[in-house]
Amino acid sequence: MHVSEGVLSPAVIGGGIVFTAIGTGIGLRKADYSRLTTTAVLSSVFFVGSLVHVPLGPASVHLVLNGLIGLFLGWVAFPALLTALSLQAILFGFGGIAVLGVNVFDMTFPAVVCHYAFRGFLVESNALRVVGGFCCGALSVAGAALCTALALGFTDEGFLTSAKILFLAHIPVMVVEGIVTALAVAFVFKSRPELLRFTDAPVPEASS
Amino acid sequence: MIAEHIRKPSLFQKRDPRTLLVAATCAAFCFSFMRNLIPSCLCLAFALLLAAVSGLHARSLIKRLAVANVFILFIWLTVPLTMPGESLATFGPLTWSRVGIRLAALVTLKCNAILLAVFSLVAGIGLSRIGCALEQLHVPAKLVFLFLFTCRYIHVIGEEWQRLQTAAKLRGFVPRNSFHTYKTIADMLGLTFINAVDRSRRIYEAMLLRGFNGTFNTVAELRRTSADVWFLLLFFAAVGSILFLDRHLK
Numbered sequence: 001m002h003v004s005e006g007v008l009s010p011a012v013i014g015g016g017i018v019f020t021a022i023g024t025g026i027g028l029r030k031a032d033y034s035r036l037t038t039t040a041v042l043s044s045v046f047f048v049g050s051l052v053h054v055p056l057g058p059a060s061v062h063l064v065l066n067g068l069i070g071l072f073l074g075w076v077a078f079p080a081l082l083t084a085l086s087l088q089a090i091l092f093g094f095g096g097i098a099v100l101g102v103n104v105f106d107m108t109f110p111a112v113v114c115h116y117a118f119r120g121f122l123v124e125s126n127a128l129r130v131v132g133g134f135c136c137g138a139l140s141v142a143g144a145a146l147c148t149a150l151a152l153g154f155t156d157e158g159f160l161t162s163a164k165i166l167f168l169a170h171i172p173v174m175v176v177e178g179i180v181t182a183l184a185v186a187f188v189f190k191s192r193p194e195l196l197r198f199t200d201a202p203v204p205e206a207s208s
Numbered sequence: 209m210i211a212e213h214i215r216k217p218s219l220f221q222k223r224d225p226r227t228l229l230v231a232a233t234c235a236a237f238c239f240s241f242m243r244n245l246i247p248s249c250l251c252l253a254f255a256l257l258l259a260a261v262s263g264l265h266a267r268s269l270i271k272r273l274a275v276a277n278v279f280i281l282f283i284w285l286t287v288p289l290t291m292p293g294e295s296l297a298t299f300g301p302l303t304w305s306r307v308g309i310r311l312a313a314l315v316t317l318k319c320n321a322i323l324l325a326v327f328s329l330v331a332g333i334g335l336s337r338i339g340c341a342l343e344q345l346h347v348p349a350k351l352v353f354l355f356l357f358t359c360r361y362i363h364v365i366g367e368e369w370q371r372l373q374t375a376a377k378l379r380g381f382v383p384r385n386s387f388h389t390y391k392t393i394a395d396m397l398g399l400t401f402i403n404a405v406d407r408s409r410r411i412y413e414a415m416l417l418r419g420f421n422g423t424f425n426t427v428a429e430l431r432r433t434s435a436d437v438w439f440l441l442l443f444f445a446a447v448g449s450i451l452f453l454d455r456h457l458k
Contacts, residue, residue, distance in 0.1 A: 002279070003279065004276045004277075004279040004280060004315075004319045004323075005236065005239075005240060005276070005318065005319045005322040005323060005326075006239065006240050006315055006316075006317075006318025006319035006320075006321070006322050007279070007283070007315050007318075007319065008240070010240070010241050013237075013240065024351070028348060028350045028351065031350065033350075033353070033412070033420075033422050034412050036350060036353055036354055036357070037357065037408040037409075037411050037412040037415070038404075038405055038408040038409070038412075039354060040353075040354050040357030040358045040360075040361060040408070041357075041361050041365065041404040041405070041407055041408040041411075042401070042404060042405070042408075043354065043358045044358050044361040044362045044364070044365040044366075044404070045365055045397075045400055045401060045404050047358070047362050047365075048362065048365045048366045048369050048400075049369075049397060049400075052369070052393065052397075053383075054383070054389070054390070054393055055383045055384060055385050055389060056385065057385065060383075063393075063397075065397075068397070068401075072401075079350070079351055079354055080354070082351070083351070083354045083355050083358045084358065086355070087335075087355075087358060087359065087362070090330060090335075090338070092272065092275060093272035093273070093275050093276050093323055093327065094275060094276070096236060096276075096322060096323065096326065097232065097233055097236040097237075097322075097326055098233075098236040098237050098239075098240045098322065099240075156311060157291075158287055158290075158291035158307065158308055158311050159283075159287065159311075160290075161286060161287075161290035161291075162282070162283060162286035162287055162290065165286055166282075176390070179387075179390050179394075180390055180393060180394045180397065181394075182394075183390060183391050183394030183395070183398075184394040184395070184397045184398040184401065185398075186394075186398075187394060187395050187397075187398030187399070188398045188401060188402060191398075191402060192402050192405075195402070195405060
């Protein structure tokens with residue numbers, strides 16, 4: 001999912017930086033320090049979760065979890081994923097500094113859209129919650145793969161077919177991610193339904 | 209986490225973290241703007257020089273390059289075969305195009321040059337000093353807060369995940385292609401999530417009790433010397449001249 005350094009054109013890199021800066025600005029404005037603590041811990045969950053491998057057919061895929069994080073954080077997912085992805089770049093060499101903007105936008109923007117599209121589903125009924133959770137997980141990955149493919153396509157026409165292959169290769173990941181997100185949301189609802197009731201400036205309340 | 213890569217104290221560790229971050233960012237952007245093969249080779253040579261000076265373990269450098277080159281391998285497998293243009297070689301139904309190979313080679317050179325340069329410069333700094341340097345470079349305070357806190361809690365959440373995995377394994381859980389596997393992993397994730405939110409509330413309350421007012425007071429002292437200025441000037445001159453060569457090469 002991460003585009004490596006050196007692949008994209010200056011225009012695409014610049015676009016990614018501008019969009020990510022806008023998203024991060026909105027996210028930081030919405031988050032006060034009490035919410036930032038939660039955001040930081042969830043950003044660590046994203047970091048750890050993306051190292052989890054799930055068996056799929058003869059191979060295994062690693063979870064992306066952008067849908068789950070986007071669902072809980074909304075716009076604040078931008079600073080959260082910016083932090084997590086910059087750490088992945090520094091520590092492991094996934095992605096990199098120059099392409100950070102593009103990678104963060106690709107992963108976060110679809111997740112934020114899914115947050116606003118599906119958050120109403122989660123508290124309605126059991127069936128809708130499963131549908132909402134599945135769509136959130138699957139469409140966030142689909143959107144991320146699509147944005148990555150577009151970034152490649154805009155960079156050079158020679159990448160067009162590679163971009164299509166990249167998108168198609170992510171279809172099984174979308175399904176797995178959708179199933180895992182739906183089940184995780186169901187688990188959270190069963191044990192802490194209040195975490196899924198979003199108002200516009202939610203601070204998830206922990207019962208002590 | 210980062211210090212394990214270092215073989216011996218290097219030239220870069222004496223430099224101010226801000227200097228190194230600025231240099232690494234400059235290298236990452238300038239190298240990704242290269243359009244020609246020869247200047248990209250020069251970039252790679254320059255990056256290799258930085259890696260040699262940095263005193264990093266060759267093993268950790270290679271490991272990290274291998275991770276990034278998975279994407280590059282994908283490019284090599286697709287682009288030369290699918291890009292239209294004059295063909296260079298044909299094998300049955302497969303045709304490798306000249307422009308495709310050139311594009312893939314360019315991307316490979318740039319990617320490895322950037323990763324080597326950035327890792328050589330940044331690996332010795334340490335995450336908390338990176339946070340401190342970011343703050344001094346006027347990155348928004350909330351973002352720096354997020355960065356430092358995430359660094360702190362990655363290990364904690366990682367250990368928690370390990371604990372859940374051990375618990376599952378002790379109960380005979382073996383990951384397979386089954387709904388049960390997905391359900392188990394999702395439940396573990398959900399539990400990690402809930403515990404994480406609870407933990408973050410407790411952390412925040414504990415911080416408030418200790419008088420947290422939104423600012424971190426750092427103990428690490430950053431000092432910029434004239435050597436840092438010279439280092440940056442030389443670095444800019446080197447990278448700038450490669451970029452100039454790239455733009456004016458016929």
